[in-house]
Amino acid sequence: MSDPIAIAATADGLQPTLDLDHLVQASQQLIEAGRALDAAGQVPATGGNFSCRLSDRLMAVTASGCHKGRLTSGDILVSDFAVRLLGTSRKASDEARLHGQLYEDLPQAQAILHTHSRAATVLSLCHEGDTLNLEGFELNKALEGIKSHETPVRLAVFDNTQDIDALALDVRARLKADAGLHGYLIRGHGLYTWASSMTACRRHVEALDFLMGCELELRRQR
Template sequence: MALRTPPQQLVDTIHALHQRGWCDGTGGNFSVVLEHSPLRLLMAPSGVDKGLVQADQLIEVDAQGTVVKGEGKASAETLLHLQVIHDCNAGSVLHTHSPAATLLSKHHAASGSLRLEGWEMLKGLEGIDTHDTSVSVPIIANDQNLKSLSATASKHLPGKAHGLLVAGHGLYAWGKTLNDARRHVEILEFLLDLHWRESLLLGRW
């Protein structure tokens, strides 16, 4: 059986996240590093339905966010992907718009972070080997000026949470590889959903 190419692997990931309701419609953006020096980044183009995007629609961008291969347009949020890759030496960055991440990031925006602790699934994050710990996921204010947003995000990178929240917008998660980034998205989204459900169960809201 032939190995899946990087474009096929990225599309497989995008479709899987879409099926879970984490990037409905054209929401979300996703990237994987093809080469670090000089930087080449494979991405889904802006404005495509994430449930329908195909491998031949993906684009390649350089370290300035300029499209160097493909016909689509790079998302404005490419700048934030590039910032994460630079600051965390990430190999992949995935951005989702799940209900839990979108709601909790807005609800807890004033505190500047969301604490997740005591859950067995924390062990799915790289570097964590016990449930008896916590991670603090940074929350930054949304900003349509992506240079400003990226500069704000940079103050919180790298972090043990392997992700950050943009208030009222969603989750960014990353990893050394596409598989690592996907795992971190799945773990953080699971924990965010638990936090939401626990808050309702305990009458915090």
């Protein structure tokens, strides 16, 4: 009998194409990212979720409840962007839909990392507006598309909510209004960022965490 989850994933009548070599490569990238970000204190407990684009319809995404520093290939799930899982009975994070929405709206995005660093969590609560500008830092140039320290890094800021579908729509609207965003913060929660490769996405996380830490220190001194 066919797996009903696989059937659900192809309910529109279009068979998704899954490159198994690409899946193996994506799984290894996600496992390595988990180990590195755990070592850096970016994903405490079972916090965070990661993904890689597999095709124009599919993504590899971390399973719900997994410690990111101890991921195995069995913790990497395949789903379409609506989070209809392919060939598994395991559960993806409820926030996987935020990954799918970003892949739908940002064709250049090949990897997405969601982290729970201390700097992101605290700064998201301190900042009162709906956009955080990180300006004047040399490390701004670590973000894709930024060539000068004079170019601000912009992060959208959203209130925390358990209504992930509504949040995905809010993110979609913000991206349409501001195509220059490099990520977003959820208040009291953490950071989402994306890039054209997993290597670049990990660089984004590292740079943004440093920049947010600098911004917090500056605010303490004012």
